[in-house]
Each structure stands twice: as C-alpha cells, then as structure tokens.
Amino acid sequence: MELLQYTIRKLLAGIPLILGVTFVSFLLMVYFGPDQTYQLIGKNPTPEQIAEVRAQLGYDKPFVVRYADYLRELGTLDFGFSDSTGEKVSVLLGRTIPVSLALITPGFILGNLVALMLALIAAHHRSGWVDKMIMGLSVVGMSISFLIVVIAFQIVFSSSYGLGLFPVRGWNVHSPGDYFAYVAVPTMATVFVALGYNTRFYRSVIVEELTRDHVRTARAFGVPPARLLYRNVLKNCMIPIITRIVFSIPLIVISGALIIETYFGIPGVGKVTFEAITSGDQPVLKAVVGLTALLFVLAQLVTDILYRAVDPRVSLK
Amino acid sequence: MSVNAASVAPPAATARGRRQTLWSKAAWKFRRDRAGMIGFGIVLVYLVAALGVWFGWWATGWAEVHGGKWSPVSGEYWFGTNLIGQDIYQRSIYSIATAFEVGLVVAVLSTLLGAALGSLAGFFSGRFTDEVVLWLMGVLDSIPFYLLVAAIAFALEGNAYAMHIAMISTFWITTSRLVRGEVIKLKNLEFVEAAHAIGVPEYTIIFRHIVPNTLHILLVQATITFVAAIKSEVILSFLGLGVKDGMSWGLMISESTLEVLAGFFNNFLAASVLMFGLVMAFNMFSDALQDALDPRKVS
Numbered sequence: 001m002e003l004l005q006y007t008i009r010k011l012l013a014g015i016p017l018i019l020g021v022t023f024v025s026f027l028l029m030v031y032f033g034p035d036q037t038y039q040l041i042g043k044n045p046t047p048e049q050i051a052e053v054r055a056q057l058g059y060d061k062p063f064v065v066r067y068a069d070y071l072r073e074l075g076t077l078d079f080g081f082s083d084s085t086g087e088k089v090s091v092l093l094g095r096t097i098p099v100s101l102a103l104i105t106p107g108f109i110l111g112n113l114v115a116l117m118l119a120l121i122a123a124h125h126r127s128g129w130v131d132k133m134i135m136g137l138s139v140v141g142m143s144i145s146f147l148i149v150v151i152a153f154q155i156v157f158s159s160s161y162g163l164g165l166f167p168v169r170g171w172n173v174h175s176p177g178d179y180f181a182y183v184a185v186p187t188m189a190t191v192f193v194a195l196g197y198n199t200r201f202y203r204s205v206i207v208e209e210l211t212r213d214h215v216r217t218a219r220a221f222g223v224p225p226a227r228l229l230y231r232n233v234l235k236n237c238m239i240p241i242i243t244r245i246v247f248s249i250p251l252i253v254i255s256g257a258l259i260i261e262t263y264f265g266i267p268g269v270g271k272v273t274f275e276a277i278t279s280g281d282q283p284v285l286k287a288v289v290g291l292t293a294l295l296f297v298l299a300q301l302v303t304d305i306l307y308r309a310v311d312p313r314v315s316l317k
Numbered sequence: 318m319s320v321n322a323a324s325v326a327p328p329a330a331t332a333r334g335r336r337q338t339l340w341s342k343a344a345w346k347f348r349r350d351r352a353g354m355i356g357f358g359i360v361l362v363y364l365v366a367a368l369g370v371w372f373g374w375w376a377t378g379w380a381e382v383h384g385g386k387w388s389p390v391s392g393e394y395w396f397g398t399n400l401i402g403q404d405i406y407q408r409s410i411y412s413i414a415t416a417f418e419v420g421l422v423v424a425v426l427s428t429l430l431g432a433a434l435g436s437l438a439g440f441f442s443g444r445f446t447d448e449v450v451l452w453l454m455g456v457l458d459s460i461p462f463y464l465l466v467a468a469i470a471f472a473l474e475g476n477a478y479a480m481h482i483a484m485i486s487t488f489w490i491t492t493s494r495l496v497r498g499e500v501i502k503l504k505n506l507e508f509v510e511a512a513h514a515i516g517v518p519e520y521t522i523i524f525r526h527i528v529p530n531t532l533h534i535l536l537v538q539a540t541i542t543f544v545a546a547i548k549s550e551v552i553l554s555f556l557g558l559g560v561k562d563g564m565s566w567g568l569m570i571s572e573s574t575l576e577v578l579a580g581f582f583n584n585f586l587a588a589s590v591l592m593f594g595l596v597m598a599f600n601m602f603s604d605a606l607q608d609a610l611d612p613r614k615v616s
Contacts, residue, residue, distance in 0.1 A: 020456035025468065032472035139604070143597035145551045147570060148589045151577060161580050168578070251461055258463055259552060263574070274556065277467040289464060296459040 003305070010304060014297030021293035022074065026067055029285045057083075070286055074294075079287040084279050089287045093269060099171065100257045100268035102179065107187040108252060111194030112245055118195065119202030120229050123210060134199065141196025146189070150263050153189045171266040186260045201244060205237045212236075238310040246303045250295035343533075346609040353605020359598035363413055370414035377407075397583040399572060408564050409587040415565040416547045416595060419481065423546035427485040428539045431492025432528055438493070439500025440523050450497075454490045462487055462549075463556065470558050477561045480553055484546050492538040499531045533610035540603035544596055551592065566592045 045053075054060050058069070073079050079089035122134040154169075156162040166185050173179045209215065210233060218232045258270035265271075269288070276284035307314045347353055369375045382401055389397050396405040438450035457465070466483035473479040503509065504527065512522045553559035554567025555574075566588040573585035 016452060017455050017459065020452055021459045024456055025460055025464070028465070028468035028472045139600050140597065143593055143600050145548050145570075145589075145592060145596075147552050147555050147567075148585075148592070151570065151574065151585060152589070155577055155582075159578060250459070259555070262556070273461075273464065277464065277471075278557070280471070285464070289460060292461055292464075293459050 007301060007305075010301045011297065014300065017297055018074075018290075018293050021296075022070060022290055023067065025289040025293075026070055026286070029289065030066065030070070030282050031063060070290070073286065074290040079290075080283045082276075082284050083281045084275070089283050092272060092284065093287060093291075096267060096269040096272050097253070099266065100253065100261070100270060102173075103171075103183060103186060103260065103266060103268055104190065104252055104257050106183060107190030107194070108248075110187065111191045112198060114191065115195050115198030116202050116241070118199045119206055120234070122199070122203045123206040123233075124225060124229060126207060126210070135203070138196045138199040141192060142200070143196075144193070146193045146259060147263075149192050150186075150189045150260060153185050153192070154263075157185050157188070169263075169265045171264075171268075182266075186264060186266075189260070198244075202237075202241065205240045206233055209233045209237050235310065239307055242306050242310065243303050246299045246306070247296075250292055250299050253292075253295060343609040347605055350605040350608060352601045353608075356598040356601030356603075356605065359594065360602055363595050363598070364417065366410060367414040367417040370411055375407075375410060396587045399576070399584050405569075405583050405587050408569060409566070409591050411564050412566045412569060412588065413591065413595070415560060415563055416550070416592070419484075419550045419560075419565075420543040420546045422481050423484045423488060424539045424543040426481075427488040427542050428492055428535050430485065431489035431538065432496055432531065432535055434489065435493035435496030436500045436523050436528050436531070439497040440504055440519075440527065442497070442501050447497075450493070454493060457487055458490060463553075463558070466553055466558050467556075480550065480559050484549055488542045488545060492535065492542070495534050495538065496528075496531050499534055500527055503527050503530055537603065537607045537610060540599060540606060544599050544603065547592070547596060547599075 051060070058066060061069075077090060081088055082092055085092070118134050118138075122131045125131045158164065158166045158168045166181050171182055173182055206229075215228065215232055218228055223232065253269070257266075257268050258274055260266065261268045261271040262274050272284060273288050275281070276288070382403055383398075391397070396409065399405055399408070434450050434453075438447045441447050465487060466480060469483040469486070470476075470479040473482070476482075500523075508526065509522060512526055517526070550559050550565060551567035551570060554565055555571040557571075559565065559567050569584050569588035573582075573588065576582070577585050
C-alpha cells in the first residue's frame with residue numbers, strides 16, 4: 001500500500017518533467033522544425049493547394065492547439081502515420097524497437113558486468129600495478145571516439161582487410177547463428193567504449209566505500225577479501241551503481257544505437273529516428289521524444305524503488 | 318594520483334618565504350604528477366599547432382586539390398592524399414585548430430552558464446529559482462542528445478554555430494549540478510554570514526564571494542567539457558550535424574567511411590591518431606588537475 005501511494009506520488013511528480021520535455025521538443029522540432037509543405041506538393045502550386053496541404057499537415061492551427069494535440073497523442077500512444085513512409089508510427093516503432101533491444105542488450109549487460117569486475121579488481125589492488133594498468137587502459141578507452149572504435153572494429157573483424165569473420169553490415173536475422181554473427185561486432189564496440197567510463201566510475205565508488213570504518217573493522221575481524229568485497233562493499237555501493245545503470249536505459253533504448261545502426265545499416269529505432277530527423281518526419285520524432293521522456297520518469301521511479309530494495313534505511317516517504 | 322606524491326608533504330614555505338596558498342599547494346602537487354605534466358606538455362604542442370593554423374603559418378592548402386586520388390605517403394604528401402586528391406596531412410593539422418575552437422568555445426561558455434545557474438540554484442535552494450533550474454536540468458537531460466542537436470540545427474536553419482549551441486545547452490548541466498551542491502555547503506559558512514551582516518547585496522555575495530570558491534570545480538569541469546566537445550564533434554560531423562564550413566577530424570572520419578572498405582586507411586588513421594593524442598593528453602591533464610585541486614578525492 002505504501003509502495004502504491006509512493007508510486008502514484010512519483011508519477012504525478014513526473015508530470016512537470018514530461019510537460020517540459022514535450023514542450024521544448026515540440027517547440028524545436030515541430031514549431032521551428034522542417035516544413036514539409038513543398039515536399040508533398042506538385043510543381044507550380046496555387047495558393048489554395050498550398051493552404052490545403054498545410055491544413056492536412058496541421059500547420060495552420062494555432063500553437064496551443066497543435067501542442068495539445070501532441071499531448072493527446074502521447075496520452076493515447078497514437079501518433080498517426082509517418083510523413084515519409086505512410087506507415088503507422090506505432091507499427092513502425094513496434095517493428096524497430098525490438099531490433100534495437102536485441103542489438104544493444106548484450107553489449108549493455110557485458111559492458112556493465114565486466115566493468116564492475118575490473119573495478120573490483122582494481123580497487124582491491126588499489127595503487128598496485130594491477131590497479132594502475134586497469135586505470136591506464138580505461139583512460140585509453142575513454143580517449144578513443146566511439147565512431148573510431150566502430151569503424152576500426154568493422155575493418156578488423158568484418159572486412160576483407162582484416163579477419164573477415166562477421167558480416168560487414170546489415171541485419172538479416174533468421175536463426176540464433178545469424179543473430180550472433182550480426183550482433184558480435186557492434187557488441188564488442190559497445191563493450192570496449194563502455195568499459196573505459198564504467199570501470200572508472202565503479203572503481204571510484206568502490207574505493208570510496210573501501211575507506212569506510214565498517215570495512216576496516218571487517219578486515220580486522222579477518223573477513224576474506226572476496227567476501228568482503230561482495231558483502232560489505234558491493235552491496236553498499238549499489239545506490240550509485242543502480243542510478244547509473246537505470247538512467248542509461250532510456251537513452252539506450254531510443255538513441256543509444258543511433259551511431260551503430262546508421263553505420264552498420266541496421267533497421268532499428270535509432271536509424272528510424274535519424275532518418276526522421278533528416279527528413280523532418282514529425283510524427284515519428286514526436287513519438288520518439290515523448291516516449292523517451294516517459295521512460296525517464298519511469299526510470300526515476302524504478303531507481304527510487306530499487307534504492308529501497310537494496311538499502312532498508314531509505315524511506316519511501 | 319601516485320602514492321609518493323600524496324605522502325610527501327609540500328615544503329612548508331618556499332625559498333623566498335612567501336605564504337603558502339591553496340593554489341600554490343595545488344600547483345606544487347600538479348607539478349609532481351608525471352602523467353599530468355606529460356599530458357599538459359602534449360596539449361601545449363597541439364595548442365602551438367592550432368595557433369599556427371590561426372595565424373596562417375601552416376596547413377593553408379588544406380582545401381586545394383592537387384595530387385591524384387589516394388596518393389601514398391610521400392615527401393610531398395606526408396600522409397598521402399584523399400579521394401579527390403587533397404593533402405591529408407594539411408587537413409588533419411588544420412583540424413587541430415577546429416578542435417580547439419569547438420572545445421574552447423563550448424568549454425568556456427558552458428562552464429560560465431553552469432556556474433551562473435548552479436550558484437543561483439544553490440544559493441536559493443528550496444526556493445522558486447532553484448525549482449526552475451532543477452526542472453530545466455531534468456528536461457534537457459531527458460531529451461536524447463543527438464535529437465536535441467538535430468532539432469537545434471534545424472531550428473537555427475543551418476547556422477554554423479548550431480552544434481556549439483546544442484553542446485552548450487546540454488554540457489552546462491553537470492557543471493551546474495556540482496556547483497549547486499558546493500554552493501549549498503558554502504552558503505552556510507561564516508564568511509557568507511559576515512557578508513550578510515555588513516549588508517552586502519545578495520548578488521554580490523553570490524558572484525563575488527561564493528562563486529570564486531567553486532573555481533576548482535569549474536576548472537576541472539571545463540577540461541572535462543573540452544574533451545566531451547571534441548568527441549561529440551566527431552560523431553555529430555559524421556551524422557551531418559556538425560562542422561559546416563572548414564575541416565575537422567569528424568568530417569575526415571566521415572569521409573573515410575567511403576574509403577576504408579576500399580582499403581585506403583590514411584584519412585581514417587590520420588584523424589583518429591591525432592584526435593586520440595589530444596583527447597588522451599587532455600584526459601591525463603584533467604585527472605592530474607582534479608587530484609591537485611580536490612583535497613577530498615580518494616584515489
């Protein structure tokens with residue numbers, strides 16, 4: 001009951017955020033965004049034809065009405081039809097979001113798990129050569145642009161100039177084997193880049209926890225290092241770690257795969273979004289931005305509830 | 318960073334017997350950080366290269382088409398030539414200046430904006446100003462970065478600074494959050510109370526007395542933002558949302574995507590290696606700066 005009340009209160013508190021995000025994005029993308037009138041119209045249009053197309057696109061309505069329409073669409077999750085392909089936006093997203101999820105999930109999980117392990121090892125050997133090596137490598141990882149990693153990995157693993165192990169681009173998945181082949185190189189690139197940032201962040205969280213009194217006490221009582229790290233340190237570090245992981249999910253679902261999908265030609269939601277940006281496909285853009293904002297509010301809610309689950313001292317009041 | 322540097326105490330007073338300040342201690346600590354000094358040195362070398370481009374001493378022929386398609390490395394074309402016969406060496410050197418321009422503009426402006434809004438929110442924490450700033454941060458944080466850049470680029474109708482504006486409008490948030498937290502701590506200290514007591518106006522207290530005390534955060538954040546700006550430029554230029562006129566590593570890499578699958582790697586390597594050098598050096602410099610300026614940081 002307490003949880004339900006808390007959830008409702010949190011969702012209500014998310015309303016100003018959703019209004020803000022939708023308003024800013026509406027202003028930028030729709031109101032000042034690309035005008036599609038002349039793409040849909042023939043040569044030498046009469047003023048009546050122009051007015052007709054503008055009415056069809058809803059450009060003639062006042063700002064407030066158009067914004068209210070958008071909010072209604074967001075509430076019913078019915079965004080109408082894509083301007084460029086004519087496909088229903090909800091169908092389009094339903095087709096592309098699973099592809100993006102399948103593409104990103106392995107890299108996201110591996111990138112966090114491996115980074116956490118490396119961070120524990122580094123923190124355990126703090127100031128030793130193992131720590132210095134891991135941290136040095138993570139600065140190197142942080143310094144290489146994601147785009148460069150993607151291109152380099154494609155050359156090394158996929159192209160005929162490298163190992164040629166995996167398909168160069170595309171997404172032609174019919175069996176688990178196909179899936180592995182197409183997802184391997186993007187996953188390696190994602191993990192490589194994620195490791196630099198994540199390891200550094202997790203290590204700093206863990207090292208800070210290691211300097212606390214209760215850890216020293218546990219050490220003095222002879223708790224073995226592995227159990228100490230797992231039970232006395234890792235559990236206490238869960239709050240910043242959960243925050244980082246959950247808050248990166250909304251961006252990953254929607255735009256995280258944008259570079260990978262455009263570069264590898266994978267028909268996921270990132271590619272759709274990018275094409276919508278460049279062609280000014282407003283129904284799609286409105287859907288993507290609105291859904292991201294909703295996911296952010298949900299992410300906030302989920303983190304707050306998870307805080308409670310990992311740390312009983314946190315109250316839901 | 319290293320244990321030696323931390324365990325050796327700085328000299329109690331310098332030879333000339335000047336007073337020790339927090340800044341002189343930080344400078345002393347920074348100079349003992351080998352990785353940081355190396356990084357700083359490399360950044361200076363890049364800066365000289367960028368200055369040379371701005372003053373027109375070198376890399377002036379970056380847009381000229383001579384040499385044939387994909388000439389190999391030679392005495393005339395140090396890194397070979399690209400698809401249409403432009404000198405890759407000159408283009409990659411010219412791009413250093415672009416990187417510094419993007420990095421400096423974005424780092425300076427987003428740090429100033431973050432300092433101003435963060436200190437206002439912190440000083441008036443819990444009040445209306447604070448709520449508005451926090452709401453704005455939440456809103457801008459929830460819009461996917463690339464979508465925001467694209468939207469700003471379209472709204473400004475292809476303005477050459479659309480990319481800078483988009484980066485500034487997202488990068489100030491982290492700085493602002495950190496400054497806000499620090500100001501909330503500072504505003505309860507005695508010197509602020511004293512300033513209140515003798516009737517110093519509120520805004521003078523904030524900007525003359527409190528903000529200078531967050532300078533260590535601002536310096537470190539500015540270096541972090543500088544790196545983030547250079548890295549974002551590469552991706553945005555690849556997506557066609559970045560540098561409009563001129564040359565940049567991002568444009569070179571985006572050009573090279575047409576070449577690498579045909580087996581010509583010079584463009585890609587030149588841009589990647591030069592960019593990696595600058596970003597790596599700046600990261601090392603930034604880390605050392607953080608260690609030197611933040612007495613509480615556990616490393």
